[in-house]
Amino acid sequence: MIKIGTALFEACEELERERGISKEVLIASLCDAMVAAYKKHMHVKEAANIEAILDEQTGEIGVFSTKTVVEEVEDPDTQISLEDAKEIDDEVEVDDEVKIEVTPEQFGRIAAQSAKQVITQRIRDAERNNILNEFLEKKGTLTTGIIQRVENRNVIVNIGKTDAIMPQKEQIPREYYKPGNRIRVFVLNVKETNRLPQVIVSHAHSEIVRELFExxxxxxxxxxxxxxxxxxxxxxxxxxxxxxxxxxxxxxxACIGPRGSRIQTIVGELKNEKIDIVRWSPDPVEYIVNAISPARVVSVDIMTDDEETKDALVVVPDDQLSLAIGREGQNVRLAHRLTGWKIDIKSVSQMENEEASKTANYEYNEEVQDEEERPVDSDEIQEEIEEEMNQQAIDEEDMAQEEVEEETSEEV
Known part of the structure; x- marks a missing residue:
């Protein structure tokens, strides 16, 4: 056994108190490191049954090898002869296992180095795991941070124990992210890496609005x-x-609050982003009407209503069409995403023109159909044929007369 002192255990206890690293985990890791160091320096096979034992009372650590008792040794790393085994335990027999201390005399330096490396690594691992667990619990919630810098179009935000990344797609367009400013962000994802966990945050996620309202x-x-x-x-x-x-x-x-106090606070947090509070309804027609606000609606026709397609036709007054659609289609696009319905918006004039066009087409088709379906009269057809033949004969006679007149004119 090698004396390494009780200071190691005191250090382990301090790490447990201050960093939440279990003393038992530290000691177990130290023993594992001692075993690995012994196998490496003593050129022992990986298959050898080696363990390190640390005595907390005496501050001593030793390396032990468990070997199988055999008549003739073929593998010294895993076997011991019966003769040598009896020097340890005179009652031992073949195929029994004996534990032998194999601690090298000069193993103290290796033990000290191993202890230092293990503790350093365990501190890093513990910090990484603590951060990982902390932000895994915060995933899907709001947190406050301080903008550090903009790097490769990503905004780096310090959120306490680590820096989070806000990708460009999670940023609000046209907003300036000034280093040093406080910012409220949504913890979107937490990824485990070889170093510190990578925390992805968003300033554009819709759940930010939900959290603010809550x-x-x-x-x-x-x-x-x-x-x-x-x-x-x-x-x-x-x-x-x-x-x-x-x-x-x-x-x-309730969402607006007395004199608009609640909604004003939320709008201020969102840098004056417009917010439409819509009254939800189990009736799809009423829900769609509310979702199209602030535009007024004349009527809503449910065109299809099944799991795959939900189509609705919304008719609005002529002066409300642009408001209902919104700038670059924003209002109707948001209404579609809010309700889950595909919404086609038309004005009253557009509907009247379409109806007039349909009526004209219908009347024309009816006339054509009546003409096609009129009974055929054989005498009438015969008269039409005779008229066409007579007219053709007259035309031919006129043409012949014109040719004669032209020839007479040339002779004169």
């Missing part, structure tokens, strides 16, 4: 008001559908 609206936190759906184009506009489980509580009013 923070600002007590009725949502208490479960009285429920957020049914969110559709967001970060930095521009968000539609959020809410529903009250209590008939006495107005879901939209």
């Amino acid at each position: 923070l600002e609206v007590p009725e949502i936190e208490d479960g009285i008001v429920e957020i049914k759906s969110i559709a967001r184009e970060a930095g521009f506009r968000t539609k959020i559908a809410v529903w009250s489980n209590d008939p006495e509580v107005d879901s939209v009013g």
Whole structure:
């Protein structure tokens, strides 16, 4: 056994208190490192049954080899002769196993190096695991950080024990991310790496809006008001559908707050992003009407309603068409994502023109059909043929007369 002192155990206990690294894990790791070092320096086969034992009371550590008792030794790393085994235990027999201390005399330096390496590595592993576990618990929630820098179009945000990455696609368009500014972000993903865990955050995720409403609206936190759906184009506009489980509580009013205080706080956090609070309804027609707001709706026709396709035709007044569609189709696009319905928007004039066109086509088709279906009169057909033949004869006679007149004119 080699004396390494009790200071090692005191260091292990301190690491357990300050960094949450288990003392038992540290000691087990140290013993594993001692075994690996022994096999390497003593050129012992990997198959050899070697273990290191550390005595916490005395501060001593030793390396032991468990060998099988045989009549004739073929592999010294795993076998021991019966004669040598009896010097250890006179009652031992062939095929028994004996444990022999094999600690080299000059193993103290190796033990000290191994202890240092193991503790250093375990500290790194523990820090990585602590960060990993902490942010795995935060995954899918909001956290606050400080912008560090912009690197390769990614925004680096310090969120406590590590720096998180905000990819370009998770950033709000046209927003300037100034180093040193505080920012509230959504923990999107946590990836384990060989070094520190990689935390991916978002400033554009729709769940940020959900979290903000849960923070600002007590009725949502208490479960009285429920957020049914969110559709967001970060930095521009968000539609959020809410529903009250209590008939006495107005879901939209609760989200707006007294004198608009709640919604103003949320809008301020989102840098003045427009927010439409939509009253959710189990009736698809009513839900679509609410989702198209602030535009007024004349009618909603459900065209198809099945699991694969949900199509609806929405008719709006002429002066509301551009508002219903929105700039570059934003309003109807968000309404589609909010409700899950494919929405086709048309004005009253467009519908009237289409109806007039359909009516004209229908009348024309009816006339053609009547003409095709009129009974055939054989006498009438005969008269038409005779008229055509007579007209043809007259035309031929006129042509002949013209030729004669031309010839007479030339002779004169």
